[in-house]
Amino acid sequence: MQLTGQITIDSLMSLEAYTKWRKTHKDDVIAHRKLRTVALGEYMTIQFESETTIRYQIQEMLRIEKVFEEEGILQEIEAYAPLVPTGSNWKATMMLEYTDVNERKRELSRLIGVEDRLFIEVEGHGRVYAIADEDMDRENEEKTSAVHFVRFEFSLNMKQAIKAGAAVKIGNDHTHYPIHIEIAADTLANLAGDLK
Secondary structure, eight states: OOOOOOOOOOGOOOOHHHHHHHHHHHHHHHHHHHHTEEEEETTTEEEEEHHHHHHHHHHHHHHHHHHOOOHHHHHHHHHHGGGGSSSSSSEEEEOOSSSSSHHHHHHHHHTGGGGGGGEEEESSSOOOOEEESSOOOOOSSSSOOOOEEEEEEHHHHHHHHHHHTEEEEEEEEEETTEEEEOOHHHHHHHHHTTTT
């Protein structure tokens, strides 16, 4: 999978080429995704996206749905490409995972607004709160969604600090889900590569 900095129809593989590529590279993409995944407590998972994860997601959707016409390909690109970091930010999928249906229903109603209370804290700097669900609102008056798309926008000083090796915490200060942890060194080193 060739990274180009921009996902276009021309930069995607044909279904045939992707099917061959997938057989030998799927494990590499899974390892990349795992490295960029942070468990924030027992029920919240943050999956930091990259061009690799989003390109793979688009190719998988095209493969599963057997989409090969331009219109369908463009729809997939339009849906997922905005999740690729642009050099000044980290973008992520935030998932709330409760296996018990009743617990999930109860907790999603208690956690309204939780996506807006997600933050990154770079050592020596203030918190950067997530900008959530820019494409559409994913909660209502009764409950929040189990999935949110978030963006963390960094100042030049924060980017320089991250690239220089500053410690970085991720957390949430929602009343019903207060938590913060330090991002592991290997994950942080990978995420630092998203910043220009």
